[in-house]
Amino acid sequence: MSLIVKIKKQLDNFMLSVDMELTDEIVSVIGMSGSGKSMTLKCIAGIETPDTGFISLNDRVLYDSKNRINLHPGKRRVGYLFQDYALFPTMTVMENICIAMGHRDEKKVKVWLKRYGLDGMADTYPDHLSGGQRQRVAMLRMLAAKPECILLDEPFSALDEHVKRSMESELMEMLSDFHNPVIFVSHNRDEVYRLAERIGSIESGMLSAVRDKKDFFMRPMSVEQALLVGCNNISQVKWQDKHHVLAVEWDSVFEVTDEQIEQLAMDTDNISHIGVFPQDIIISASKAKSVLAYNNKNIIRIKDYKIVEELKTWEVSCELNNDSTIYANLPKHTEANMLSKNINDELYIKKFYLLG
Ligand SMILES: Nc1ncnc2c1ncn2[C@@H]1O[C@H](COP(=O)(O)OP(=O)(O)OP(=O)(O)O)[C@@H](O)[C@H]1O
Secondary structure: OOOEEEEEEEHHHHHHEEEEOOOOOOOEEEOOOOOOOHHHHHHHOOOOOOOEEEEOOEEEEEEEEOOOOOOOOHHHEEEOOOOOOOOOOOOOHHHHHHHHHHHOOHHHHHHHHHOOOOOOOOOOHHHHHHHHHHHHHHHHHHOOOOOEEEEEEEEOOOOOOOHHHHHHHHHHHHOOOOOOEEEEEEEOHHHHHOOOOOEEEEEOOOOOOEEEHHHHHHOOHHHHHHHOOOEEEEEEEEEOOOOOOOOOOOOOOEEOOHHHHHOOOOOOHHOEEEEEEEHHHHHHHHHHHHHHHHHHEEEEEOOOEEEEEOOOOOEEEEEEEOOEEEEEEEEEOHHHHHHHHHEEEEEEOOOOEEEE
């Protein structure tokens, strides 16, 4: 079971370049808005045509610019689930699914409908279904066509928050019998972390190496990857010597260990920025002693701060002398009044990432 995609396509403002190989697994493609995620899926599905390259699915060539092969979308055996489901509005649920099967097997469809909470809805038209029901029909229709690969483009974005989670587990259940490649595009970090096994990001038009999801989330390597995984405190750096970098925007020196250098996937010359997750910042004075071992390194001095109550955390936005801002997160169980008493004028950085 494999999907090989090696394509280039000139878009309005940049060249999209994708080189990836999937087996029986769920890979998530993430990236900023407009980075080319949907275009990548459309090229695989055959709705858009790359300028050059090659796409194959289980050894069937879907697209090959050199040999002028460009299979019609209907012949690719690629299931594509859009954000807006695109059911045929003038067909009932039964008809929508049967047309994808290529034949009418009402008995089988009724079993599927029952299994996915759509019992008695065979004769209903899409207009009369809720968002979650339409989503289930679209998923069943996609699977009824027996695809050899599935592309999911923001499949839950049109659903209410409480429906999203149940649709997500239903989708995972449906996919548990699907031993073929799946590509999943979503803006929602939690969703990506739960569903995907590996992740790749599109940065400046280029798909990065597709990495294990834990590694991707815990060890961002570039500024874009850092922002995508929530490591949103970023500063440019200048090397002072082999073990020290100056974070320019924060006017602070950070000590780089040999271990960090060994773990780098790039040359230290290519390090341009430093990134810190909001949860890796210690802001309370009571903890200061334990971190004094940092010996005046990995400390950022602040001028002022504001505390904003978020749903799950306290967000502390700290203003620096040069007016830049650093965000720290504290668990919700920290009392707000304790918080304000304990904040001093220094932030202690527990962990930071060197970014290229
Ligand atoms: N047919 C086309 N020809 C050239 N460029 C296009 C075409 N369609 C879209 N684009 C451009 O391609 C870029 C990528 O669009 P795409 O929809 O793939 O982004 P995306 O990463 O899916 O964004 P979002 O997360 O906002 O959905 C956009 O800048 C868009 O203007």
